[in-house]
Amino acid sequence: MKSIEELEKIRKETLEKVNLRKDRNGIRITVGMATCGIAAGARPVMMAILDELGKRNITDVVVAETGCIGMCKYEPMVDVYVPGQEKVTYIKVDENKARQIVAEHVVNGHPIKEWTISSVE
Amino acid sequence: MKELSLYILDIAQNSIKAGAKNISIKLEIDHKKDFMKVSIEDDGCGMDDELLKKAFDPFTTTRKERKVGLGLPFFKELALQCGGDAKIRSQKGVGTYVEGTFKLSSIDLIPIGDIPSTIISLIVSNSDVDVSFEIMSDGRKFSFNTLDIKKLLNGVKITEPSVLRWLIEYLEENINCVMEV
Ligand SMILES: Nc1ncnc2c1ncn2[C@@H]1O[C@H](COP(=O)(O)OP(=O)(O)O)[C@@H](O)[C@H]1O
Ligand code: FES
Ligand SMILES: [Mg+2]
Numbered sequence: 001m002k003s004i005e006e007l008e009k010i011r012k013e014t015l016e017k018v019n020l021r022k023d024r025n026g027i028r029i030t031v032g033m034a035t036c037g038i039a040a041g042a043r044p045v046m047m048a049i050l051d052e053l054g055k056r057n058i059t060d061v062v063v064a065e066t067g068c069i070g071m072c073k074y075e076p077m078v079d080v081y082v083p084g085q086e087k088v089t090y091i092k093v094d095e096n097k098a099r100q101i102v103a104e105h106v107v108n109g110h111p112i113k114e115w116t117i118s119s120v121e
Numbered sequence: 122m123k124e125l126s127l128y129i130l131d132i133a134q135n136s137i138k139a140g141a142k143n144i145s146i147k148l149e150i151d152h153k154k155d156f157m158k159v160s161i162e163d164d165g166c167g168m169d170d171e172l173l174k175k176a177f178d179p180f181t182t183t184r185k186e187r188k189v190g191l192g193l194p195f196f197k198e199l200a201l202q203c204g205g206d207a208k209i210r211s212q213k214g215v216g217t218y219v220e221g222t223f224k225l226s227s228i229d230l231i232p233i234g235d236i237p238s239t240i241i242s243l244i245v246s247n248s249d250v251d252v253s254f255e256i257m258s259d260g261r262k263f264s265f266n267t268l269d270i271k272k273l274l275n276g277v278k279i280t281e282p283s284v285l286r287w288l289i290e291y292l293e294e295n296i297n298c299v300m301e302v
Contacts, residue, residue: 015276043235046242054283
C-alpha cells in the first residue's frame with residue numbers, strides 16, 4: 001500500500017522536471033463547479049482533463065474552477081484561455097470531449113467549434 | 122446527484138466561495154449503530170443569523186446568477202430521506218459547520234462514491250485552500266491533510282500532474298482499506 005514516504009521520490013523527480021521547464025505558456029482551463037455543474041458531471045470532466053494533461057506530460061497549463069454563470073442547461077462547461085486569443089467556452093462537456101479538448105485545442109491549437117457555446121447561441 | 126461524495130464537493134465549494142483557507146471533511150461510519158455522519162467545516166466568511174436561519178430553504182442564495190440556492194436543501198433532503206438529518210452552524214467572520222447524518226440501512230442511501238476525486242477537485246479548484254479529510258469506519262481510521270503534503274513537497278506544487286496522480290492512488294488505496302467490510 002502507498003505510504004506518505006513515497007512522496008519524497010515524487011518530489012525529487014518532479015523537481016528535476018520543473019527545473020528543466022521553459023516559460024509558462026499561460027494557457028488556463030476552468031471547469032464550472034457550482035451545484036448544477038457538479039450534478040451534470042463536472043467532477044469527472046475535471047479529472048479527465050487532469051489525467052489527459054498528466055498523460056501527455058503537460059505541466060504548464062493551469063486548471064481551476066469557475067463558479068455559476070447562470071446557464072444550468074449547458075453544464076458541464078469548460079473555458080479555455082489561450083493568451084492573445086479570445087476565451088473559448090465549451091458546453092455539455094463529458095469525459096470524452098474533455099480529453100479531445102485537451103488534445104485538439106490545448107495541444108494542437110485548434111478549438112473544436114461544434115462544441116462551443118457560440119455554436120448554439 | 123448519485124454519490125455522497127458529490128454532495129460533499131458541492132458543500133465544500135460553498136466553503137471555497139466563502140473565502141475559506143481551511144476546509145475539514147469528516148466521514149464517520151458505524152455499521153453496528155447503523156449510522157453515518159458526514160461533516161464539512163470551514164473558516165470562511167460565515168453567515169449572519171438571518172441568512173443562517175433560512176440556509177436550508179431552497180429560495181436562499183446570495184448568488185446573483187440565479188434565484189434559487191440548491192446545494193444545502195438537496196443535502197438536507199437526502200439526509201431526511203435516509204432516516205437522518207442535516208444541521209448547520211455558522212458565525213459571521215468565523216466559519217461554518219455543516220453536518221448530515223444517515224442510516225446506513227436506508228434504501229434511499231446513495232453510495233459514498235469517489236472521495237479521492239472530490240478531494241483532488243477541491244485541491245485543483247483552489248490550491249491555496251487547505252483540505253483535511255478524515256474517515257473513521259468501524260474503528261479503522263485514515264486521515265489526510267494538504268498542509269502536511271505541501272510541507273513534504275517543499276517547493277514542488279501540489280497541483281503538479283505527477284503529484285496529483287500519486288495523491289489519487291494514495292487516497293484510493295488508503296480509503297478503500299479503511300472502508301473494507
Ligand atoms: N460555508 C458557507 N459559508 C458561508 N456562507 C454559506 C456557506 N454555505 C452556504 N452559504 C450561504 O448559503 C447560501 C445557500 O447555499 P446553497 O444552498 O449551497 O446555495 P448556493 O450555493 O447555490 O447559493 C449561499 O448562497 C451562501 O450565501
Ligand atoms: S449552477 Fe446552475 S445555473 Fe449555475
Ligand atoms: Mg452551494
